[in-house]
Amino acid sequence: MHIYISGAATTKFGELWGVSPRQLAGEAVSKALKNAGTDSRRIEALFVGNMLSGILGGQEHLGAFFAEELGIRAPACKIEGACASGGLALHNAVNSVLSGQYNTVVVLGVEKMTDHKPEDVATALMGAGSEEERAAGATFPGLYAILACAHMKAYGTTREELAAVAVKNHYHASLNPNAQFHTRLTIDQVMKSSRIADPLRLLDCSPISDGASAIVVTSKKSTRGIIVAASCVATDSLGLARRKSLTELAATKEAGKKAYAIAGVAPRDIDAAEVHDCFTIAEILAMEDLGFFPKGKAAGAIAAGETSLGTSGRLIVNPSGGLKGCGHPVGATGVKQVVEIVEQLRGRAGARQADHAKVGLAHNVGGSGATAVVHILKK
């Protein structure tokens, strides 16, 4: 039995002060339903991916909250897994259709972050870490900086190579009308931006964003349907201190390995990938842990343009601009990544289209790697 994505859409990501979470959700879902050629009365369940609405906005019970807004009279719930909430919501939606309980369901990823003070958002995001990390005064840039420090020591990864990830993803974002940033960067600009958590600087970090994305998942075959060839999740320790290695994310490796086996594909078969680049070092780790490059070799390859639009022989990584360029409304990100891959496989990605894309991968991470979700899609 195949599971299909029949509709996929996203709002613009950015600092959207004039728009409420209800409006974001309404726009994303109505576009996705239209894209699928269906309407809200045919939706049998709603899965909402969100992380911060409770702690920042005081609003929980998001299944009912958004079902009411969207006019969906069906079972509805929120799925939370920090920045992997969107990917996890899709995973649960796919499983619900695979089980035979529902035929057609909607996944909504949504987050409203820019209404709040940056230090409050940073503190709220640390809810995804361990109590020990919070007591140490760590931040998420800080945790990834610890991974970057270890990776630089082990493999000689350079500051310039980290910067090259941001430069590539801003270039891709400049071709994406829905991206938060359309400004192109230089290595020098990244290297001279203000220090956040050594060795990471401001332009190594994905931004605080608002946005929503939605997907229609169905068991019904259609000409426009994109096949969900694999939907896999893996879990690791919540905090960094209990990890065996600080130069890889074991959850990414495990989820990727499972997904390749189920989909019957290898990393070399992937034409377009959206990977979780919350910080520049995270894309380097992802490229290695997903098997695209041997350990220690990804940073140089990215800097050499081997995964960029226009210079790559085949694989394009983060054509949407990634979290760095497109923006990172945390609950929406995992859903947006899949929306981007659907557009790539349909050949509808416009200026950022990867040539002859037939197989795509989306990789979504929660926290500093405690949760990893990998989806593989086929035409």
Add this chain to the structure above:
Amino acid sequence: MNSPVKIWRNQKHIAHMLGREGTIVSWTIIRLPPSGFSNLAPYPVVIVDLSDSRITAQLVDWSEEDLTEGRRVKIVVRRISEPTTEGIIPYGIKVKPI
């Protein structure tokens, strides 16, 4: 969120950890701190290998040259962050070079 009962429950853990020694494995220097930590920044956060386990902790009484792999540190008790709005002064574990 801190509460008196949570701090009370944590006392045994703190007593068990105090005085233990280990070595620095990896580190960062936090320049943009979360709420409650602004009067401490910039400060290092380090992963410490205690031989049977590892912890993530803030490094105190530090200088740049302490930030190297293998630097020996000891667990000490320190004020964790600024007092909360409930008036609780949170104490806990940090590490210092030895």
